Amino acid sequence: MADTxxxxxxxxxxxxxxxxVKSKSKSKSKRRGGGDDYTPWVDILRVLSFLFVASCGLSYxxxxxxxxxxxxxxxxxxxxxxxxxxxxxxxxxxxxxQLLAYDGRDAQKPLYLAINGTIYDVSNGRRMYGPGxxxxxxxxxxxxxxxxxxxxxxxxxxxxxxxxEMFLPIExxxxxxxxxxxxxxxxxxxxxxxxxxxxxxxLKHWVDFFANSKKYTKVxxxxxxxxxxxxxxxRELCAQAQKGRSKRRRNQD
Numbered sequence: 001m002a003d004t005x006x007x008x009x010x011x012x013x014x015x016x017x018x019x020x021v022k023s024k025s026k027s028k029s030k031r032r033g034g035g036d037d038y039t040p041w042v043d044i045l046r047v048l049s050f051l052f053v054a055s056c057g058l059s060y061x062x063x064x065x066x067x068x069x070x071x072x073x074x075x076x077x078x079x080x081x082x083x084x085x086x087x088x089x090x091x092x093x094x095x096x097x098q099l100l101a102y103d104g105r106d107a108q109k110p111l112y113l114a115i116n117g118t119i120y121d122v123s124n125g126r127r128m129y130g131p132g133x134x135x136x137x138x139x140x141x142x143x144x145x146x147x148x149x150x151x152x153x154x155x156x157x158x159x160x161x162x163x164x165e166m167f168l169p170i171e172x173x174x175x176x177x178x179x180x181x182x183x184x185x186x187x188x189x190x191x192x193x194x195x196x197x198x199x200x201x202x203l204k205h206w207v208d209f210f211a212n213s214k215k216y217t218k219v220x221x222x223x224x225x226x227x228x229x230x231x232x233x234x235r236e237l238c239a240q241a242q243k244g245r246s247k248r249r250r251n252q253d
Contacts (some may be wrong), residue, residue, distance in 0.1 A: 092220030094119060096142070099222070103140025104130035112219065114142035116203065117158065119220045120210045142222055147206040148199060151238035158222070159232055160203070166241035167195035169248035178250055191248075 102112035146155035
């Protein structure tokens with residue numbers, strides 16, 4: 001009898017304890033979702049709206065104000081598939097004919113130029129190197145000579161032979177007569193050595209510019225057959241470079 005009564009009391013106590021828990025659960029549900037009518041779609045819509053606005057803002061910042069919807073023409077490297085491919089596959093090798101296909105006329109391809117045998121992706125500078133740009137003559141080519149002489153149209157070649165002549169003084173018989181034959185030979189040798197150093201420095205300036213650029217990326221090298229340079233005809237110094245030369249002076253020692 002006592003055992004039966006004890007069991008009945010325990011059962012009643014357990015039933016009494018469960019009622020507040022049920023009431024508390026309902027209360028939480030009401031506070032979170034507004035009762036039985038709560039739906040998660042409102043919260044989902046808020047999250048999607050925030051992501052959309054954040055994406056538009058980020059696109060505006062990355063594109064420099066060009067687009068809110070990632071539609072900029074000149075995408076940064078990390079947003080371009082071809083850039084990632086070049087990073088994963090390693091340096092490429094292109095012939096001069098193959099390099100021409102990347103001169104910027106095909107908007108679906110990256111924009112390349114080469115200098116002294118090294119190819120760079122200059123897609124981020126499409127306004128300058130693309131069609132109609134001030135440096136479009138260099139696109140799709142290795143125009144190392146043009147970088148030195150400044151003759152963009154005439155010197156779109158990697159042939160640097162004789163380019164040092166632009167730094168040599170012009171012969172002037174009225175001035176040269178003041179030196180003996182031996183002195184003149186020595187002077188000309190010194191002038192030639194100095195001219196070669198200046199030509200090398202002019203080329204190195206542009207080589208270093210592209211090599212150290214954070215805007216342009218090295219992607220590969222030119223592929224040329226052995227002895228290619230000797231097969232080309234010797235080039236004359238372009239008119240602009242020739243015009244920049246000055247006459248030899250007596251105080252040039």
